[in-house]
Amino acid sequence: MRSLFHTAVAAATPARLFAGRLPEPPSGRVLVAGAGKAAAAMAAAVEDHWPGPLDRLSGLVVTRYGHGVPTRRIDVVEAAHPVPDAAGRAAAGRIHELAGSLQRDDLLICLISGGGSALLAAPAAGVTLEDKQAVNRALLRSGAPIDRINCVRKHLSAIKGGRLAEAAHPARVVTYLISDVPGDDPSVIASGPTVPDPTTFAEALHALEEYGIEPPASVGKYLFAGSEGRIAETPKPGDPAFADDELVMLATARDALAATAALARRAGITPLVLGDAIEGEARDVGTAHARLALALARSDRPSALAMLRAGLVSFAAPAGDLDPLTQTVPKAPCIVLSGGETTVTVRGDGRGGRNTEYALSLALSLGARPGISAIAADTDGIDGSEDNAGAVVTPDTLARAAAAGLDATALLADNDAYAFFDDLDDLVVTGPTRTNVNDFRAVLIQPATPSGIAASCGTLSSGPGARSGRCRTTPRQEAP
Structure with a gap:
């Protein structure tokens, strides 16, 4: 992986x-x-x-x-x-x-x-850096998608x-x-x-209202003046x-997905690319992707296709030639690939970005199903504001968590996926990659036989630079 x-x-x-x-x-x-x-x-x-x-x-x-x-x-x-x-x-x-x-x-x-x-x-005239910082923090915690966040940023x-x-x-x-x-x-x-x-300024004001954000006085005054035409658009x-x-x-994320799909094919594993523009709450996307993986694992192709057609696993219209509906729903071994940017509405006091939250939700929804592994990581090497890129899920993730006394459900409720995967040594730690094509997610569905699992896992999970531990790794770095 x-x-x-x-x-x-x-x-x-x-x-x-x-x-x-x-x-x-x-x-x-x-x-x-x-x-x-x-x-x-x-x-x-x-x-x-x-x-x-x-x-x-x-x-x-x-x-x-x-x-x-x-x-x-x-x-x-x-x-x-x-x-x-x-x-x-x-x-x-x-x-x-x-x-x-x-x-x-x-x-x-x-x-x-x-x-x-x-x-x-x-900052625009009349808006302080401190006020911009306050608005940024509120937007990042709100669960707003990036286009709405950036609409506000542009108008300040x-x-x-x-x-x-x-x-x-x-x-x-x-x-x-x-x-x-x-x-x-x-x-x-x-x-x-x-x-x-x-x-427009009016859309920026609406975005703050939509996500329940009360801006500092200078910000509200500036955006309102712009919406009335008193400040140039x-x-x-x-x-x-x-x-x-x-x-x-x-x-783009499309390029990254195409490259990884080609690698999977060379390894004899059929890729199913959901799309490069997936959005939605990270935990909801994780649950939906787990449902798809479980359907593929039990060779329930009608259910898998129904989920794809209903949009239950994509959360956004896939782009162009990445449309899953033009692809054959594969049999194991196969791998489900996706990109895009999920969001996290912060409800608790824990640590962890959208990729670790997705991974924990996925693990909980998969339960103890054997033969399914996953990775979710931000291609810039930083998941939110933490020091990890993301996390991996293995077939025994929940069993190891139970043995370690970790309450996965409670940690997810507290937005503390970082602590969960850190205790299991399953964080993906790369340091800065000095690029950024958004999130990368892969869910590997392997045959139910031990030999099939070993063959598939060995092909895609090894890589140079791996440190001790399950997925603490330093990827290949290009010389600056």
Whole structure:
């Protein structure tokens, strides 16, 4: 299972993505700017593949603490995520100022990846950083999907929602994106600093109301003024600021799933790809995926197909050629693959991100069923705000938990999946991967014979760099 996760991460490694894809140097200046968990690795890759003299490059990117890499011409600043801090605010201010100095013959290369919304922290006029932090914390605990969260973030920012491109106009802007959002909408990835924003102040206000968030007074006042037209909206499609701009999508969850599906086929295991845009409460998605796995394990293909057709296991329309309804419902050994971004509505005081919560819910729903294993991990190496990427589930997870005196149901109710898997030594710990194509989930359904289980598990669970313990592992890292 670990090798599948490594493959998903490798498919989105920035060092592999820029060859032959950078623009020709302009007659004017070249500024490189960006934000996200992959921003530093992307900047290093731009330097490695730049088609002109390296001394023409300058700029600044901001990434999460611990995600920086050495660069030669492009400055790297580390800042806080998922709640912004003063370092991110200062970096965003510098980037906005540099973009505003560009002229018509200049070029802005913008490097955008997941996490950029928090890292580009430039509060709008009249909104303090502390107020933005409070709103961010409330949104992250609310269970709101990322597009709703980023709608609010864009309308409290001086740089997101297309405002960076607006500042750089009339210079040409070429944006390179590594997507961490379901559906790969460029206006949602890092809150779209260089793309038109289709959302409005009124929608931002509605999002806060919908999720029961009472904002600080300055935030409510600012959003209300914007909804009444007293503050200029974010730039919309058709705005001249975007006339000569270009977007390049470098990597997505779809790419990661395609790579892992190919690996499974080479191992003789049939993949069933549910989709790259799955959303919903992590525990609900875990329960639904367990139901599908159990149906596949007992060769109940009609029930499995009925679940797929009813949308009971996808929680979102799968994209294009990943549509499970175009695929044959497989027999074991098979593996169910999915991507996207689930959410967690925090009810307890425990620790754990959406992938560990999904994994614990899955384990509880599987019960003691033999022959089913799973991994759920965030491709950036960080599940929420913890130090793990995710967790693994094995056929004996609940038995080992009972022997250790762990109450799985109570821990899930307290949002404490981290403690559950930490005590079992089943956390996936990688450190920063310096990329981010969202969550990766794989559920392996193996034949009921011991020999079949050993053959399938051995092919997909081994991997270089594994430490002692069941799934504490350091994946293959690309050189920066």
